[in-house]
Amino acid sequence: MIELKTPTEVAQMRPAGRFVASVLTALKDKAAVGVNLLELDELAHQMIRDAGATSCYIDYHPSFGAMPFGKVLCTSVNDAVLHGLPYDYVLQDGDLLSVDFAAELEGWVSDSALSVIVGTERPEDRRLIEATEVALAAGIEEARVGNKLGDISWAIGEVAHQYGYLVNTDFGGHGVGRTMHGEPHVPNDGRAHRGLKLKAGLVIAIEPWFLATTDEIYTDPDGWTLRSADSSRGAHSEHTVAITPSGPLVLTARD
Template sequence: MGRIHLKSSQEIEIIRANGRLAAQTLLMLEKAVTPGITTLALDRMAEQFIRDHQALPSFKGYHGFPSSVCCSVNEQVVHGIPNAKKLQEGDIITLDVGVYKNGYHGDSAITVAVGNITTEAQQLMKVTKEALYLGIQQAQSGERLGDIGYAIESFVKKYGYGVVREYTGHGVGRELHEAPHVLHYGKANTGIRLKVGMVFTIEPMITMGSHEIQVKKDGWTAVTKDKSLCAQFEHTITITPNGPDILTLP
């Protein structure tokens, strides 16, 4: 991961423009998610949309990843590869999109309901999104990185949910993944001090059961070991003198 690169205001505005495009791509996909659509179709729509805006999908070809969108359904945690299988009523799907343009990346993710879902799945999505925003609130200049993970973990624990540990938030800039690693669990008042100009993602992956995961034979798709549902929401943010600024709003 290396050193943390503090970003200039010009760099932050480029990342914001890319973050906005990532968010707009997700909004477009969210409207398209209905029972019967394939994740392959969603992937093609996203790639077209991103390229139509003179940008590139960050994920395509990244360490050999074959697609533009990570589509993770139900017990899939992250890095689900789009395929020809149709989404079913009652599924939940996490859509994760990265956009590259003008030398910088933007990165965002949402979890979407496929048709009508159970109240349990609805609660998991709601709590995961709330946890993300609680984490973002902690991202204050002079505070510590561990405060973010602590806020997320202590909130979701009340619901008996698990926090995936193997995948973390990360710095964003010229590279898709930069320093620092942003854990979604941990102790308050630990870790590095947050500084103005840092840009990173917060992207909790919250499971309905155990936090334990395994990676499937494709080498990419991570699933919960106990097959419980997993939800994720992700924003790219920057630290300003006045608190956190979300760079991935549509």
């Protein structure tokens, strides 16, 4: 069921959005050559404890997960793009790292993701990250009262196609509120002017993720991490966005 938030409830969601944004900012600053993925997870875990927040991931066990997730971050490296389960891995020069984080604070959830290059940058990786960021901005721009859900999906897909990337629509954006995942599903490609009519109070996570040379993925033996079928690299960008009468409000905006 799709739930619309009142203006008061949207305002109540702001602290969770600011907290999620602050954690991702800290993780982006921390990610460097020689840092272990488990160190990043522990940093986020400590920030959760300090804020009195609750992880959305530790006990998360949807049908596609092999077991409860058990960590507070998704850390996807290189050919991994989504749901990366943190493990004992030390970041190397040139790694492409995507970090996805969701938490509950004061009864409300926010969800956001970013991708960074560790150490030496490869132009093709920078272009891939740029494509997800441009697509995210395009999707947010369409998150307006009176538009259709397909307008958001179309805008994201158009950017992907312009950059020459294929789009997987198995996983995408979603409703956000008291829980991390709700209706509606927001695919990363679609047809403009189709689907659900957007109304004030709808809060959704918009999350473009692209792979360099494929749209096919498989699940790693860890039961969670999704990797590209051809070992090409992936990138992921995400914000939690409230649709308001005055336009889209990015609850997880980072300074």
